[in-house]
Amino acid sequence: MTITPNKIPPQAQERKPGLETEMTPKPEYDRDSYQGSGKLRGKVALITGGDSGIGRSVAVLYAKEEADVAIVYLDEHEDAKETKRLVEKQGRKCLLIAGDISNDQFCQEAVQTTVSELGRLDILVNNAAEQYLEGTIENIDAARLESIFSTNIFSMFYLTKAAIQHMKKGSSIINTTSINAYKGNAPLLSYSTTKGAILAFTRSISQSLLEKGIRVNAVAPGPIWTPFIPSTFPPDAVSDFGKQVPMKRPGQPVEVATCYVFLASDDSSYFAGQVLHPNGGVVVGA
Structure with missing residues (x-):
């Protein structure tokens, strides 16, 4: 697989969460190499x-590594059925x-x-999230805040608390934060704030879970071509997506997923x- 340059036509999806089946071009989730x-x-x-x-x-990469x-x-x-097939x-x-x-x-039932x-649980990837284009704080009401915090950060508390009851020494938890936790993003205020909370959650809980032999780390992607993008931004913004980073293009999911393989393995x-920080060359603070 060769990572292609940014050639994304204008497009939008009204549905949230977005669907990978409706994206053009399709995100690159695997590479032959x-x-x-x-x-x-x-x-x-x-x-x-995990659906998209x-x-x-x-x-897919975890399956290639025999998990x-x-x-x-x-x-x-x-989308989920296609992931299952893959x-x-x-x-x-x-x-x-x-x-x-x-x-x-x-979360407990999952x-x-x-x-x-x-038969067991060795790796928890807290990756799911929701995102809204809000513009200013005046456009964010209490219901929106409750929804996005419940999905993006409260769920990590719920799932981690349930998962560690089954995990053994050598297990790994990996949380998806964002470049926005480091740089901020005014139009994505509530989303960026939750990603900052995920960063603090990762750093804080990693200390206590080391006593159980469980490692907790995170990945902070930059602009990645996923269903998030056409379901959040207007068509013209979608076609320009990712051009602002030094590499001048959006990243593909497979360029991020290798981080999760590394953090889940003994490497x-x-x-x-x-x-x-798979983010196309943006330098951010620690």
Whole structure:
């Protein structure tokens, strides 16, 4: 696979969450040159937002590394079925779990279902999120704040609390934060604020979970071509997406997913409370 330059036509999706099936061009979730080497052999991963975008690519690369996966998604059933097909193509199991991660009870059930069906839980990828283009703080009401914080950060508390009951020494939790946690983004105020909270959550809980032998780290993507983009921004902004970074193009999910492989494997055994920055060359503070 060759990463293509930014040639994205204007487009929009009214539906939230967005659908990968309606994107042009389709995001690149795999590369032919990526050959698994058993880095995650015998492990089980639970990935939220695993139906599309970064989550789909993580699921596929994990399968290439010989892990079974459970993917949690809201209601994007066709996208989720395609991810399942891609994982099973690699000879691994893929469990689909549909539901709302802003609900504590559902999060507990998702973890229990994963353990019951796949036998264990070694890797938790807290990746799902929602995002809104708001403009100014005057456009954000209490209902919006409650919704986005419940999905983007409260869910990480719920899922992590449930998951660690089943995890053993050597397990890994990986949270998706964002470049916006470091640089800020005025039109995406509520989203950026939750991503800052995820950064603090990662750094804080990583310290206590080391006592259990569980490593917690994060990934802070820059502009990545996922369903988030056409479902958030107006068509003209979509066609210019990613041109602002030094590489002058958006990233592809597969260019981010390799970070999650590294952080889930023993290759990152000396990493805890850290953040990787696949962002097209933007230099950000630690």
